[in-house]
Amino acid sequence: MEPLLGQVNSPEDIKNLSTKQMKQLADEIRQEIISVVSNTGGHLASSLGAVEIALALHKVFNSPVDKIIWDVGHQSYAHKIVTGRREVFKTLRQQNGISGFPKRSENPHDAFGTGHSGTSISAALGIAKARDIAGEDFDVVAVIGDGALTGGMAFEALNHAGHLKADMIVVVNDNTMSIAKNVGAMGKYLSKLRMEPMYMRVRKDLRKAVKNIPGVGDRLLRAAESMEENLVYMFIPGVIFESMGFTYLGPFDGHDVEKLDEVFRRVKDIPGPRVVHVITQKGKGYIPAERDSIKFHGAVPFHVESGEDRHNGTVPSYTGIFGDTLVRLAKLNPKIVGITAAMPDGTGLVEFSRLFPERFFDVGIAEQHAVTFSAALATQGFRPVFAIYSTFLQRGYDQVIHDVCLQNLPVVFAIDRAGLVGEDGPTHHGVFDISFLRPIPNIVMMAPKDEAELIVMLRTALKYKGPCAIRYPRGRGVGVSLEDIPHEMEIGKGETLNDGNDLAIIAVGSMVYPSVLAAQGLKEFRLGCRVINARFIKPLDEELILNAARDCKVIVTVEENVLTGGFGSAVSELISRNGLTDVCVASLGIPDEFIEHGSLSYLRDKLGLSASGIKDFARDAYNRFLTGKPALSSLE
Ligand SMILES: Cc1ncc(C[n+]2csc(CCOP(=O)(O)OP(=O)(O)O)c2C)c(N)n1
Structure with a gap:
């Protein structure tokens, strides 16, 4: 069989594929996802579960004119691959590479940026209403998992969409899993719907049997029917969605591309809000991920043959x-x-x-x-x-x-x-x-x-x-020993880790150790740098900070948080409140912009949130103070 994936550069390239070819393409896409994510890490199990949904949607709908919105967006890898990102897919989540989530600035097929759960139905509804107001004509599809459907926002949007009778489609991708096993009444309800075909069969058989009872069959059937009126309310497929004003179709096998193709074509022609309920398996097509979809929900780089993680650290997280x-x-x-x-x-x-x-x-x-x-x-x-x-x-x-x-x-x-x-x-x-x-x-x-x-x-x-x-930060600790039963700490008390009177670094959390190293580095320039571990962002250890300000005159704050309204702001406010006009505060932290993806160490280095970055920033702050220049905020 000729490989197909190499020829797919846009959704146009799959429009005319046969069912057999679609199946082959789904297999090839799965292999590509497994191979890339084993290197980059990422949301493997969710994306493997949504391959056929992505292919069928792109076959039937006409993206980017029609809008497809992926809830959370962690399952969108197949969508990325067939929308012109096949060649760059290997850069997934890497610095300067493509994002692990849909992103409007990355590609016109990413109709709405996602990452947090439960936003897709609101987004789809907003786009659908904008379309109606503008008198345009295109389809809008939200794909949402059963997990994301536990969030209030999803219900708020369903409620509103039903009320507006908006023309839009919600594909419920039901794999019974959130990251862990899904919880709650909605999940239970969806599994009831999964049982539906069986229930319908049993009901039909029972009716036949009752009707055939000689003499009383008809009467019994009528009694049974009135009882069923109540019962049926619990069992009619999609009654909850139907009562909210949606037309419900399902459940369907979400890995059957032929069926999905047929259903999506059918649902396209139904007016108003519609729900298509599909059943999928998380991790589909990669045995380790099928067996342990929790581990492979957000996978770290792994060996494809065994599913084992590539790096095994010894220090606990x-x-x-x-x-x-x-x-x-x-x-x-x-x-x-x-x-x-x-x-x-x-x-x-x-x-x-x-x-x-x-x-x-x-x-x-x-x-x-x-x-x-x-x-x-x-x-x-x-x-x-x-x-x-x-x-x-x-x-x-x-x-x-x-x-x-x-x-x-x-x-x-x-x-x-x-x-x-x-x-x-x-x-x-x-x-x-x-x-x-x-x-x-x-x-x-x-x-x-x-x-x-x-x-x-x-x-x-x-x-x-x-x-x-x-x-506290992502990742491993620093490897220090731990008390069995920890002692209590005095609220609002920081600690001084290094003495010095030329300047003081006041650091928060993950920035404390790098600040200690920075202070060591500053010795080379004959600068005595005090290092304070703030411990408390609120209440501040005012005495410790004000003493440092009076002694050193140059205060450098370091935090892994935006500078706007952050810890550095709190220190500046304290110093100005106390009238210490001769003290200069320079704050290092996240500037007023959204930080892209990339490895943690790369990002910290880039923002100067490393030992050497802090050292350079502190030295610069000190020199500026000596020469009477204004203090800087972050790496300007
Ligand atoms: C507001 C918010 N809370 C938590 C998360 C973390 N999270 C990402 S995916 C996910 C589970 C989603 O489950 P589901 O929608 O069923 O998708 P699946 O991964 O099963 O395909 C969670 C809890 C998030 N992205 N957003």
């Missing part, structure tokens, strides 16, 4: 240490409860969920609900720990203010992946949390310099009588 410590503390305190929004593995809560099933809650991809749910648990004397990635906490902002902080409730936010995350890029960098949490009254916010401090902070947070956030 912050996530793992957080999870272990929470388990240890929860054994001592029955009031501790653990909450995740669909990420038990990613946030380190798997062991907790196993040991304390009644004190563990996976709420689905529902961050807003998770925050308010935690607040309510806290009103009843529990100590909720909501473990969440920094980027996803953005979803629950109002709830943090209105439900947790305003009521001063002792919820612990364990903010993982705070700072740059690397290859997932701008949708996932956790670089805003300092700025968005710092202005909220009542909250205490900390950042550990290493894993030993992380566990001390966790203990401290669990003793504190109000809301606490601990932000």
Whole structure:
């Protein structure tokens, strides 16, 4: 058989393929995805599960005139390959390469940028209504997983789309998995729909049997039918979608390209909002990913033959240490409860969920609900720990203010992946949390310099009588030893790690160790550099910082967060509030722009957030101070 993939440069190239050729192309695309992702890492299992959906959509619809929107976008690799990115696909998630998510600036077929769950139906609806207002004529399709369908935003959009009777199509890609096993009533409902063909068959057989009972058959059938009126409501395919105003079609085998082709052609001609429900297998076509779709949801580079990771580090991750410590503390305190929004593995809560099933809650991809749910648990004397990635906490902002902080409730936010995350890029960098949490009254916010401090902070947070956030980075700790049961820390106290009176670096979390190295490097220039580990972003250790300002006159702040409203801003505000007009504050952090994807070390180097970057920045700040030039913010 001639290979086909090499000839596919745009969706036009698949329009005339036969079913047999489509199947062959699906196989070739799978091999390409497996081969590239084994090098680059990425969302393997989700993308393998959506190959046929992508091919059939591009065969039937006319992208980019018709708009296809991929929810989360982590399953869009086949879409990328057939929309002119076959040759650059090997650069997936690499610096200057293509993004792991749909991105409008990358390609005209990426109708809407995604990365966070649950946005696709809103986006599709907005585009559909814009089309109607403009009097244009094209199709709009959202592809959303059963996991993403647990999020409030998806329901808000379904509700609105049904109300507007908008012409649009929602393809529900149902594989029963979120990252972990999907949770909740919607997931259960979808699996009921999966059983539907069987139910319909049984119902037909029963009716025949009842009707044939001599003498009473007809009467029995009528009684059965009225009972069925109620029952049927629970079983009619897609009744929930139908009641929301959608026409429901399904369920269909989402790996049967021929069927998908036929269904998409059929659904194209139906007016109004439509749902096409397809059943797929996560990881389809790669045995290790089919067996362990959780591991291969967001895969690190791996060996294709075995599925084993390529790099095995020995130092445990912050996530793992957080999870272990929470388990240890929860054994001592029955009031501790653990909450995740669909990420038990990613946030380190798997062991907790196993040991304390009644004190563990996976709420689905529902961050807003998770925050308010935690607040309510806290009103009843529990100590909720909501473990969440920094980027996803953005979803629950109002709830943090209105439900947790305003009521001063002792919820612990364990903010993982705070700072740059690397290859997932701008949708996932956790670089805003300092700025968005710092202005909220009542909250205490900390950042550990290493894993030993992380566990001390966790203990401290669990003793504190109000809301606490601990932000810690992606990746491994630094390899320091850990206390079995961590001690408590005094709230609002930083520490001095290096003495010096020429200038002072005040660093937060992941930036503390590189700052210590930077200070060592500054000795070469005869500069005595004080290094302070802030530990607390709120409340600040005002005494420690003001003393450093008075002694050194040059203060350099370093953080892995945007400078706008960040830790450096807090220090500047403190210094100006105290009238120290002769002190110069130079702040290093993330500039006011979205940071692209690339390896963590590459991005940190590029932004000067490395030991040598900090050293150069600090030296420059000192020289500027001597020559009377204004201080710089970041690497200008
Ligand atoms: C708001 C938000 N929370 C959490 C995540 C992390 N996340 C990425 S994919 C995913 C599961 C999505 O499941 P589903 O939609 O069923 O797609 P599948 O991977 O199963 O194909 C989660 C929780 C996210 N992207 N956005």
